[in-house]
Amino acid sequence: MMSKQKITALAGTGAASEAMRQINPDVVAAYPITPQTEIVMKFSEFVGDGKVDTEMIPVESEHSAMSACVGASAAGARTMTATSANGLALMWEIVYIAASQRLPIVMPVVNRALSGPINIHCDHSDTMGTRESGWIQIYCENGQEVYDNVICAIRIAENKKVLLPVMVMQDGFITSHALERVSINEDADVRKFVGEYKPEFPLLDIDKPVTYGPLDLFDYYFEHKRQQSDALTRVPKVIDEVYAEYKKLSGREYRRIETYKADGAELAVIALNSTVGTAKDVVDELREKGVKAGVVFPRMIRPFPGEELGEILSKFKAVAVLDRSESFSSQGGPLFCEVKAALYETNPRPLMMNGIYGLGGREINPEQIMGVFDDLGKAAKAGKIAEKVKYIGVRD
Amino acid sequence: MSEKSWKEIPIGGKILEAGNAREYKTGGWKTFRPEIDRSECINCLFCWLYCPDMAVTHDPVKNETAVNYEYCKGCGICEQVCPKKCIKMVKEER
Ligand code: SF4
Numbered sequence: 001m002m003s004k005q006k007i008t009a010l011a012g013t014g015a016a017s018e019a020m021r022q023i024n025p026d027v028v029a030a031y032p033i034t035p036q037t038e039i040v041m042k043f044s045e046f047v048g049d050g051k052v053d054t055e056m057i058p059v060e061s062e063h064s065a066m067s068a069c070v071g072a073s074a075a076g077a078r079t080m081t082a083t084s085a086n087g088l089a090l091m092w093e094i095v096y097i098a099a100s101q102r103l104p105i106v107m108p109v110v111n112r113a114l115s116g117p118i119n120i121h122c123d124h125s126d127t128m129g130t131r132e133s134g135w136i137q138i139y140c141e142n143g144q145e146v147y148d149n150v151i152c153a154i155r156i157a158e159n160k161k162v163l164l165p166v167m168v169m170q171d172g173f174i175t176s177h178a179l180e181r182v183s184i185n186e187d188a189d190v191r192k193f194v195g196e197y198k199p200e201f202p203l204l205d206i207d208k209p210v211t212y213g214p215l216d217l218f219d220y221y222f223e224h225k226r227q228q229s230d231a232l233t234r235v236p237k238v239i240d241e242v243y244a245e246y247k248k249l250s251g252r253e254y255r256r257i258e259t260y261k262a263d264g265a266e267l268a269v270i271a272l273n274s275t276v277g278t279a280k281d282v283v284d285e286l287r288e289k290g291v292k293a294g295v296v297f298p299r300m301i302r303p304f305p306g307e308e309l310g311e312i313l314s315k316f317k318a319v320a321v322l323d324r325s326e327s328f329s330s331q332g333g334p335l336f337c338e339v340k341a342a343l344y345e346t347n348p349r350p351l352m353m354n355g356i357y358g359l360g361g362r363e364i365n366p367e368q369i370m371g372v373f374d375d376l377g378k379a380a381k382a383g384k385i386a387e388k389v390k391y392i393g394v395r396d
Numbered sequence: 397m398s399e400k401s402w403k404e405i406p407i408g409g410k411i412l413e414a415g416n417a418r419e420y421k422t423g424g425w426k427t428f429r430p431e432i433d434r435s436e437c438i439n440c441l442f443c444w445l446y447c448p449d450m451a452v453t454h455d456p457v458k459n460e461t462a463v464n465y466e467y468c469k470g471c472g473i474c475e476q477v478c479p480k481k482c483i484k485m486v487k488e489e490r
């Protein structure tokens with residue numbers, strides 16, 4: 001049955017903390033960092049006011065935050081934290097350990113540019129760097145998506161076929177600090193949806209002693225990595241099931257790859273997070289002018305939905321991947337490289353270009369995305385891309 | 397050690413039973429093995445006392461001192477301390 005919805009005004013950070021309040025995790029260990037701070041700040045108020053039963057562990061760094069999360073999760077607690085940029089970079093070592101020990105920790109991440117030079121505004125360099133850590137990565141266009149996906153993430157992470165940690169992303173300031181209309185489920189319905197956490201191998205179960213983190217050399221390390229990649233292949237089906245169940249609860253529908261006016265489109269832009277919204281507006285405008293434009297938003301970046309993305313993209317004439325981070329590969333941004341790799345087997349293949357934009361919070365406006373569609377239109381006509389990697393919005 | 401496939405082992409590098417270090421034999425790397433000449437041995441237990449790996453055993457019923465080669469590292473300390481000089485370090489043949 002659908003949960004009674006309450007419309008509230010929440011910033012992206014508030015949407016995450018509201019989801020955390022309803023989830024009522026056993027342990028949250030976190031350290032403040034802009035622009036994530038308000039997630040745990042608000043959540044610690046819930047703890048202080050007795051609105052949740054969570055054990056809140058204020059630690060002295062993000063390295064300690066993730067370490068405490070690993071300990072808590074291994075002990076058998078439903079565990080959450082949140083971070084941004086340099087905070088994520090500082091917890092790097094333990095981020096990998098959380099995934100490799102198969103601990104279903106859920107972490108909202110507010111995307112922010114990595115230093116240096118030091119910057120507090122949005123880009124995706126932080127989480128793009130952790131693609132290889134073994135975490136599931138879900139990106140969100142707005143506060144509503146953050147709220148919904150943080151709740152879904154618990155079920156995805158804790159699924160016995162998965163048992164992997166999940167990051168849920170939103171854009172720093174653009175989403176995290178903008179008040180938006182967010183529709184909230186009833187507390188009791190969310191509690192029921194996430195259910196009681198039954199940990200798989202809790203350290204605190206003294207009747208079944210278990211060792212976490214033993215030395216694992218050339219004899220078994222490889223096998224454990226193979227298990228991790230196998231678990232990730234099971235994630236798409238699990239996400240689909242969780243999204244389907246969540247739709248019944250909330251009335252809101254999510255897909256691992258969201259598309260907007262992609263049917264019959266010839267030109268398409270691929271983007272993540274808040275830029276998807278801007279691109280949709282541009283597409284509306286272009287469609288009115290008769291340009292067959294569309295948007296593709298691969299919300300799930302880990303595991304990467306390569307095959308399905310290939311199927312969708314093969315129908316277009318020209319595609320631009322918008323990357324809000326640099327990979328310094330000289331081959332374009334991280335998303336561009338992955339999408340291109342995914343397209344190798346598809347036939348026919350669209351023309352592909354890359355737009356690197358918005359680094360360090362540099363604004364991306366509709367005119368610039370209009371310019372990208374302009375380039376795509378010209379490329380489709382000429383049958384080739386003029387400039388493979390374009391830096392959008394940088395002063396030349 | 398029996399080498400299992402990735403499908404047969406617990407996930408996440410976890411070890412799901414206690415006390416399993418017992419199954420881990422650590423005596424595989426010795427170059428010389430101590431051999432006790434039992435006709436000379438007086439069971440004084442010097443070697444038992446000094447062995448840094450507790451690899452010397454003593455059977456109180458038979459009053460017999462012996463080496464557990466599954467854990468002996470071949471350090472030769474027992475040979476040095478034996479008052480009867482009845483321990484010989486012999487090249488390990490593999
Ligand atoms: S030290 Fe020598 S004599 Fe004494 S128990 Fe050992 S082997 Fe026998």
Ligand code: SF4
Pocket residue numbers: 430446447448449450451452463467468469470471472473474475
């Ligand atoms: S060689 Fe070293 S390890 Fe082996 S029994 Fe003698 S003292 Fe112990």
